[in-house]
Amino acid sequence: MNEFNPTIARGRESVLATNKVIRNTYIMLSMTLLFSAVMAAVGMAINLSPGVSMMMSIGAIGLIWLVLPRFENSTGGIAVVFAIAGLLGAGLGPILNAYLALANGPQLVGTALGGTGVIFLGLSGYALTTRKDFSFMGGFLFVGILVVFGAMIANLFMEIPALSLAVSAGIIMLMSGLILFDTSRIIHGGETNYIRATVGLYLSIYNIFVSLLHILGAMSGDD
Amino acid sequence: MEFWLKVVIALMLAMMLWRLWPAAKHMLEHGPKGTSKDWMGVALPIGAVVLFIVFLVMMVRN
Incomplete structure (x- = not known):
């Protein structure tokens, strides 16, 4: 019997739409990461000052808050995502130059880069294969981020090295949780916009890389 | 790090806190457990x- 079943058809459409969001998100994420790496190399080559790097990061946050919401449903959103990735990537230039000046700098940067890749692929693979719903983590993750921001503000003026390391460790844990949360939202249809999904995952990867580099730099004994 | 840069970063983080707080509160109160x-x-x-x-x-x- 070839009877049309609207429930199954709708289910198939939903799965196809989800797969499309996942595919578009990962394609765009890989492109933005590549672009970020190129811009980081440019930032290193032209020896950006820490002040300019900070301004670029502030500019990227401004784009995320004020510009992205207006363009996230149009193709213009793609340009905004690349602008964010470019600014954050170039802003990494002075940090990478500082680490590469250490005796084991190339090893530290390479390990942080590879480690970030393994963490992201492992967590995304876990969320995609188990198909678990991690939406219950939302409140915990948001409160965790607020606590970490509070500790960061306090440590800007107190300058306690142990607290700084604890903040970096906390950021890695929270961003790992956010990768699970964001991937699960895409799988279960909670996130249908691949531009927003890309920015969320990109920021998690960026923060894990910077925090991991900080921890490895401090623990290697050369920081 | 220069003091003015610390103040700028602190202000940025405080703005993020202020912006994220309503979402965090909503998720804690109404999010799935x-x-x-x-x-x-x-x-x-x-x-x-x-x-x-x-x-x-x-x-x-x-």
Whole structure:
């Protein structure tokens, strides 16, 4: 019997739409990461000052808050995502130059880069294969981020090295949780916009890389 | 780090706190709650991340 079943058809459409969001998100994420790496190399080559790097990061946050919401449903959103990735990537230039000046700098940067890749692929693979719903983590993750921001503000003026390391460790844990949360939202249809999904995952990867580099730099004994 | 840069960063973070607070409050009050089984499903990959970072630290120390 070839009877049309609207429930199954709708289910198939939903799965196809989800797969499309996942595919578009990962394609765009890989492109933005590549672009970020190129811009980081440019930032290193032209020896950006820490002040300019900070301004670029502030500019990227401004784009995320004020510009992205207006363009996230149009193709213009793609340009905004690349602008964010470019600014954050170039802003990494002075940090990478500082680490590469250490005796084991190339090893530290390479390990942080590879480690970030393994963490992201492992967590995304876990969320995609188990198909678990991690939406219950939302409140915990948001409160965790607020606590970490509070500790960061306090440590800007107190300058306690142990607290700084604890903040970096906390950021890695929270961003790992956010990768699970964001991937699960895409799988279960909670996130249908691949531009927003890309920015969320990109920021998690960026923060894990910077925090991991900080921890490895401090623990290697050369920081 | 220069003092003015610290103040700029602190202001940025404070603005983020102010912006994120309503979303965090809403998620805590109205978001889905996980069972202990759900949290075990999170503890496994996060524990693996912790062990992996310890491994990376040991690698760069040697």
